[in-house]
Amino acid sequence: MQHRTPTEEQIRTQFITSLMEYFKIEENINLRAHVADLVRDIRPAHYREFFRRLSSRPMPFKNGFEKIAQIAGEFEEETLSPIDQEAQQRSEQLYRLMYDIRQQIVLSRDTEHSAVERFEQIRFTSIRRVDSDTPLLDATDINVIRTLTKRWIYDYVSLDRALFEARVTHEYRNEIIRREREKNEVIAAPLKAKLLSASKRL
Numbered sequence: 001m002q003h004r005t006p007t008e009e010q011i012r013t014q015f016i017t018s019l020m021e022y023f024k025i026e027e028n029i030n031l032r033a034h035v036a037d038l039v040r041d042i043r044p045a046h047y048r049e050f051f052r053r054l055s056s057r058p059m060p061f062k063n064g065f066e067k068i069a070q071i072a073g074e075f076e077e078e079t080l081s082p083i084d085q086e087a088q089q090r091s092e093q094l095y096r097l098m099y100d101i102r103q104q105i106v107l108s109r110d111t112e113h114s115a116v117e118r119f120e121q122i123r124f125t126s127i128r129r130v131d132s133d134t135p136l137l138d139a140t141d142i143n144v145i146r147t148l149t150k151r152w153i154y155d156y157v158s159l160d161r162a163l164f165e166a167r168v169t170h171e172y173r174n175e176i177i178r179r180e181r182e183k184n185e186v187i188a189a190p191l192k193a194k195l196l197s198a199s200k201r202l
Contacts, residue, residue, distance in 0.1 A: 011044050012044065015050075016032060023067070035068060038065065041075065057070075083176050086176055090140070090144075105118050120154070140172070144171045147171050148171060
């Protein structure tokens with residue numbers, strides 16, 4: 001009798017089924033789709049390690065979906081490139097900062113200017129770290145803010161966090177790539193000059 005090797009799709013379906021059974025999640029087309037979406041980036045080679053982390057990691061007060069999402073997030077971070085990791089980290093930090101600033105402005109009283117006008121008047125380059133003269137935002141942050149515009153940040157930071165972070169992460173990634181390219185060009189400039197000088201002497 002010939003044994004057929006399961007396809008990757010069949011293995012993935014069984015993985016999702018096992019997760020649902022592990023957390024006693026009701027078999028439902030919508031719940032299954034939600035679990036599948038949470039683990040969409042997990043490869044079959046990592047399934048065993050996924051379950052190992054689930055069973056060994058203390059995660060009190062989290063339900064099954066939250067536990068699956070947390071472990072899946074760990075795998076996602078581990079597979080990100082350094083540029084993507086930095087872009088994601090900066091995006092999360094910018095979200096928290098801008099959300100807090102917007103909330104403070106909305107809650108403060110000012111009859112002369114609207115909340116959005118006051119937000120647009122803020123000089124983000126002047127914001128300092130606590131107990132330090134070091135700017136909280138560096139050139140990379142400021143360039144991203146200029147690209148997004150203060151008005152867009154004000155409108156979206158409290159409207160849709162997922163949309164906000166997706167757009168901001170994209171802009172950070174572009175800015176980081178541009179920054180690294182410029183840095184490499186500066187490093188390579190002396191070598192290019194030497195090569196050009198040498199070619200002229202030949």
